[in-house]
Amino acid sequence: MIHPIFSQNDIIQLWDDIIPNSQNSEELEIITNTDIIRISKVQEPTLEVYLPSKKNNTGKAVVICPGGGYQALAYDWEGIDIAKWFNTKGIAAFVLKYRLPDSKSIKVSYEAPLQDAQRAIRLLRFHAEKWHINKNKIGVMGFSAGGHLASTLGTQFNYPNHFKESNVDIISARPDFMVLLYxxxxxxxxxxxxxxxxxxxxxIPDEKLVEKFSNELHVSKNTPPTFIVHSGDDELVPVENSLNFYNALRSNNVKTEMHIYPYGGHGFSLAIGKDYLQTWPDRLYDWLKGI
Structure with missing residues (x-):
């Protein structure tokens, strides 16, 4: 079931009849709505569509991956609110409700989030005319663990499909730009x-999996241009995650811009009311205009 509690925007199923890498379970999706809408145990991955007016449309689009430690999705805090901001800049935005690896409905846990992210980019390209977006101006954005998913997509977009492919699944999943927040x-x-x-x-993960999903090790010249924001006082996700990724990008001559703020901690979203930290979206907009 697609839950209509988020907004009146279109919500589309990410997959057709069969969700790959899935199995039957009695598990149910959980939605909690306190200060933040949080979704866990995702059963049906979706894209929630936010489109700017046709007159303001720039043709750019972005898939947004909310964070939550791969245990839940901060769906409005790092999804809907961000999508609405993009619309004010003429950019189409799509909030990805991706499967989380602790779900009993998944066969191979670590593959499911990336499969959903790849599919999201491919769907945007497949339906580009319908949504009035440019196939070559589609990016990905991720917050916290969603930033891990986004950076996995940006460095490993060619990860093979371990399922029967449709016409959508053979489209390139490479994002044209990448935005990473803490x-x-x-x-x-x-x-x-x-x-x-x-x-x-x-x-106790296999070391090969640790290497596989340490994305600073997989940057190449084909990694898309990247914009990074982090705070130096982040006690949950050390700033070295961004610093080391930035160095890997530079070493591969990938165009990148990074902003490290002295405060903000972790999980600040739009940072409204947090002094000049709340100007980070302005820096992003300047960057997006130049790529």
Whole structure:
């Protein structure tokens, strides 16, 4: 069931009849609505569509991956609110409700989030004419663990489909740009967010999986231009995640811009009311105009 509690915007199923890498379970999706709408145990991944007016439309689009430690999605805080901001800039935005690896409805836990992110980019390209977007101006944005998913997509967009492909699934899943907010990037124990790592890979993961999902190790010249925001006092996701990823991007001559703020902690979203930290979206908009 698609829950209509979020908004009046269109919500589309990410997959057709069969969700790949899934299995039957009695598990139910959980939605809590307190100060933030949080979704856990995602059963049916979706895209919620936010389109600017045709007159303001720039042709750019972005898939937004909310964070939540790979255990839940901060759906409005790092999804809907961000999508609405993009619309004010003439940019179409799509909030991704992706499957979380702790779900009993998933066969191979660590593959499901990336499969959903790949599918999201492919759907945007497939329906580009319908949504009045440019196939070559589609990016991905992620917050915290959603930043890990976004950076996995940006570095490993060619991850093979381990399921029967449709016409959509052969379209390129490479984002044209990437935006990372206080992202988890590495799975290596020195700087990772342990909660995200435990949820994605398990408490005692195989070292090959740790290497596979440490995205600073997979940057190449084909990684898309990247914009990064982090705070130096982030005690949950060390700023070294962003610093090391930035260095890897520079080493591969990928155009990148990074803003490290001295305060803000973790999970500040639009940072409304947090002095000049709340200007980070202005910096992003300046960057987007130039790429």
């Amino acid at each position: 992202p988890v990037v590495t799975m290596k124990s020195n700087f990772t967010h342990k909660g995200s790592r435990n949820s994605l890979l398990g408490k």
